[in-house]
Amino acid sequence: MNKSPTIAVIGAGPVGLEAARQAIEAGYQVKLFEKGEIACAVRKWGHVRLFSPRKMNMTTGGNKLFPNTPGVSEGCETGAEFIESYLQPLSEWISARAELFINTTVKKISRGDLLKGDAIGSRNNHEQQFRLLIENASNEQIEHADFVLDCSGVTDQPNWLGAGGIPCPGEKEFGKKIVYGLPNREQIFELENCASVLIVGAGYSAATLVNELFQLKSEESGCNIFWVTRNAHPSGPLNVIEADPLPERKRLTVNTNQLALSTRKDLHWISNSVIERLGTAHSDNRVEVTVRNLETSQLKAFEVERIVACTGYHPDLSLTSELQIHECYATSGPMKLAASLLGQRDLDCTKITVGATETLTNPETGYYFLGARSYGRNSQFLMQTGYQQIELVMKLIGQTNQNSN
Numbered sequence: 001m002n003k004s005p006t007i008a009v010i011g012a013g014p015v016g017l018e019a020a021r022q023a024i025e026a027g028y029q030v031k032l033f034e035k036g037e038i039a040c041a042v043r044k045w046g047h048v049r050l051f052s053p054r055k056m057n058m059t060t061g062g063n064k065l066f067p068n069t070p071g072v073s074e075g076c077e078t079g080a081e082f083i084e085s086y087l088q089p090l091s092e093w094i095s096a097r098a099e100l101f102i103n104t105t106v107k108k109i110s111r112g113d114l115l116k117g118d119a120i121g122s123r124n125n126h127e128q129q130f131r132l133l134i135e136n137a138s139n140e141q142i143e144h145a146d147f148v149l150d151c152s153g154v155t156d157q158p159n160w161l162g163a164g165g166i167p168c169p170g171e172k173e174f175g176k177k178i179v180y181g182l183p184n185r186e187q188i189f190e191l192e193n194c195a196s197v198l199i200v201g202a203g204y205s206a207a208t209l210v211n212e213l214f215q216l217k218s219e220e221s222g223c224n225i226f227w228v229t230r231n232a233h234p235s236g237p238l239n240v241i242e243a244d245p246l247p248e249r250k251r252l253t254v255n256t257n258q259l260a261l262s263t264r265k266d267l268h269w270i271s272n273s274v275i276e277r278l279g280t281a282h283s284d285n286r287v288e289v290t291v292r293n294l295e296t297s298q299l300k301a302f303e304v305e306r307i308v309a310c311t312g313y314h315p316d317l318s319l320t321s322e323l324q325i326h327e328c329y330a331t332s333g334p335m336k337l338a339a340s341l342l343g344q345r346d347l348d349c350t351k352i353t354v355g356a357t358e359t360l361t362n363p364e365t366g367y368y369f370l371g372a373r374s375y376g377r378n379s380q381f382l383m384q385t386g387y388q389q390i391e392l393v394m395k396l397i398g399q400t401n402q403n404s405n
Contacts, residue, residue, distance in 0.1 A: 003029075004027055004028050004029055005028055005029070005146035005147060005397075005401055006028065006029040006030070006031060006129075006144065006145045006146050006147075007023045007028045007029070007030050007031070007145060007146065007147045007148075007149060007397070008030075008031045008032075008033065008130065008132060008143065008145035008147070008148045008149070009023065009030060009031070009032045009033070009148075009149045009151060010033050010106050010148065010149070010150050010151060010152045010319075011033070011034060011150070011151035011152040011153055011371070011373075012032055012033075012034035012038050012039065012040075012091060012100075012102070013039055013040075013041050013042060013087075013151065013153055013371070014039070014042070014057065014082075014087060014371075014383050014386070015151045015370055015371030015372070015383065015386035015387070015389075015390070016032065016034070016149075016151035016152075016371070017032075017038075017039075017087060017090050017091055017094060018059055018062060018090075018386070018387055018390055019149045019151055019370060019390045019393075020032045020094045020098060021061065021062060021065075021090060021093070021094060022061065022390055022391070022394050023149075023394065024094065024097050024098055025061065026394055026397075026398065028397075029098075030094075030097075030098035030099070031098065031099045031101065031143060031145060032094060032098055032099065032100050032101065033101045033104050033105075033106050033132075033134060034100075034101065034102045034103070034104065035103070035104065035105040035106075035156075036102070036103060037102060037103070038083075038087065038088060038091040038102065039083050039087045039088075039091075041153055041155045041156075042079045042082065042083055042087065043079065043080075043083065044079075044155070044181070044182070044184050045079050045182050045184070046078060046079040046080035046083065046184075046185070047078060047079070047080065047184070047185050047188075048078060048079055048182065048208055049076050049077070049078050049248060050076050050077060050078070050079065050082065050248070051076065051204075051246045051248045051249040051252075052076065052246060052248075052382070052383065052384070053075060053076050054075070054076070054077050054082070054085075054086075056382075056383065056384050057077075057082060057086070057383050057384070058086050059387050062086070062090055065089075065090065065093055066086070066089050066090070076248050101134065101136070103136055103137065104134050104135065104136040105134065105135050105136070106132050106133070106134050106152075106319065107133045107134065107135050107140075107319075108132075108133045108318075108319065108321075108322065109130055109131065109132050109133070109148065109319060109320055109322065109323060109367075110130070110131045110322045110323070111123060111128050111130060111131075111322075111323060111324075111364065112127075112128030112129055112130070112131060113128070114128055115322070116321075116322045116323065116324065120324070120363075121363070123324055123363060123364050123365050124365040124366075129144040129145060129146055130144065130145045130146070130147075130148050130366070130367070131143075131144060132144070132145065132148075146366065147366045147367075147368070147397055148366065148367045148368070149368050149370055149390075149393065150319075150320070150367065150368065150369045150370065150373055151370045151371045151373060151386070152315075152316070152319065152373050153371060153372045153373055154313040154314060154315050154316075154372050154373060154375075154376075154377075155181060155313055155372075156316065157313050157314050157315060157316050158180035158181050158309065158311065158312070158313055159309070159311040159312045159313060159314055160309075160311070161178060161180075161200055161275050161278075161307065161309040161311060162274075162275050162276075162277075163274035163275060163276060163292065164274075168275050168276060168277050168278060169277040169278070169279075170277050170278030170279050170287075171278055173278070174278045174287050174307075177287050177305075177306055177307055178306075178307045178308070178309055179191075179306070179307070179308045179309070180309045180311075181205065181309070181310065181313070182205040182208060182209060182310065183209065183308060188209075188212065188213075190306070191213060191306055191308070192213070194223065194304075194305040194306050195223055195224070195305055196223065196224045196225075196226070196286070196302075196303065196304040196305050196306075197213070197223070197224075197225050197226070197304060197305065197306050197307075197308065198225075198226045198227075198228065198289055198304040198306070198307045198308070199225065199226070199227045199228070199307075199308045199310060200227075200228045200229075200275060200307070200308070200309050200310065200311055201229070201309065201310030201311050201312070202229035202230060202231055202237055202238070203310060203312065203379065204238075204249065204252065205310040206227065206229075206237075206308075206310035207237070207238055207252055207253070207256040208252065209308060209310065210225065210227060210256055210259060210260075210267075211252065211255055211256055211259070213225060214259060214267070223266060224266055224267075224268065224304075225266060225267050225268070226268045226270060226289070226302060226304060227260065227267065227268065227269045227270065228270045228273050228274070228275065228291055229269070229270070229271050229272075229273070230272065230273070230274060230294065231271065231272060232271035232272055235253075235257050236256065236257030236258075236260045236261050236269075237256060237257060237260050237269060237271070238252075238253045238256055238257055239253075240253055240254070240257070241253070241348055244348075245348075245350050246350065268302075270291055270300070272293055272294045272295050273291045273292060273293050273294060273300075274291065274292055274294060275289065275290075275291055275292075276290045276291060276292040276299060277290045278290075278307075281303040282303070283303065285305055286303040286304060286305055287303065287304055287305075287307065288301055288302075288303050289301065289302055289303070289304055289307070312377065312379060313377070313379075314332060314376070314377050315332050315333070315373055315376055315377075317332060320364075320367070323364045323367060324362075324363040324364045325362050325363070325364055325367070326362045326363055327376075328376060330377075331375070331376035331377045331378050332376040332377055333369070333373075333374055333375055333376025333377070333378060334359075334360070334362050334369050334374060334376075335362070336358060336359045336360070336361065336362070337355070337359045337360060337369075337374055337375075338376065338378070339359075340355045340359045341375065341378055341380070348380075349380040349381065349382045349385075350382065352380060352382070352385065354385060354388045354389055354392065357392045357393070357395070357396050360374070360389060360392060360393055360396075361396075365400075366397075366400070368393045370386055370389045370390060370393065371386040371389070372386070374386075374389065
């Protein structure tokens with residue numbers, strides 16, 4: 001009897017765990033790699049309530065494993081509740097049936113002994129397994145796999161604060177004053193005690209933080225919040241989605257826009273602007289921020305104690321630099337999927353379709369980007385979409401394995 005192929009799954013977030021579960025149930029040998037703890041990206045925003053209800057964040061197959069798990073059946077869980085009720089039990093089920101490498105970083109991947117320029121257009125020889133260089137606290141070693149499901153996500157690669165996606169002058173110098181991405185509980189506690197905070201970004205992470213800070217502070221607290229966005233909508237900082245299928249998202253959007261357009265003197269919404277530079281302020285515990293209006297080029301300066309950059313994320317391209325990956329020059333996602341998403345760019349994330357299996361393939365046969373990593377810089381990813389991607393890829397792997405026997 002032929003030995004069943006080995007599937008390496010990179011990332012133990014919601015999509016990575018689901019990929020491992022499906023691969024195990026399909027009879028494959030599975031190696032699951034996670035650079036931190038299980039669901040470490042979700043843990044960072046564990047205090048935040050998801051937009052999507054629990055039924056959208058788990059799968060039928062996963063739910064069958066834990067039918068009596070307590071949790072919110074119809075409502076929206078926080079990240080911490082989602083981990084406790086679903087992701088942690090799922091990881092424990094996986095660890096009993098597969099090799100689970102936690103606190104282990106996948107540093108580089110090659111296709112066997114092939115160099116990047118070898119076997120152009122014919123990288124489908126599965127005798128050349130993937131070689132994964134992994135690193136943990138004790139050593140480095142090589143692991144092998146016949147297929148790789150890259151669910152590594154993007155949240156470890158935040159975008160810079162400065163205009164044009166590059167660091168602004170002073171950004172590295174004042175890096176200790178900046179939080180990138182949605183702050184965790186400890187960081188929010190620190191922000192609560194600041195007299196002035198700058199928030200940069202026009203997405204839901206920025207909106208979540210604005211709402212949370214104003215729930216914790218009164219107008220008389222003396223705290224000034226500056227919120228800089230690159231654009232503006234007639235409704236405010238956030239675009240209102242008509243008949244939004246996610247009530248929690250609509251609630252956040254409406255509340256945030258009302259705050260931004262209110263007469264509160266402690267919130268300063270600065271629209272159509274970018275961060276030009278950071279500099280030394282008159283006070284040691286502050287930073288001077290200069291913003292530039294994109295329409296008038298007018299500069300405006302003010303001082304803040306802390307800065308939060310909710311400016312999005314981008315994938316780590318170094319992991320697959322020795323593989324033949326066809327990447328989109330605009331989003332850094334796999335080219336075929338990026339093209340499909342471009343055709344759906346005006347749709348809400350709940351309306352975007354996964355498309356044909358072909359969109360998930362690339363010249364490096366057997367290597368698949370899934371989950372948020374597959375979307376590159378596109379922020380419209382939804383967990384449910386990642387689960388659908390896995391089903392398509394597992395069918396494709398099954399067909400490939402059958403044809404090779």
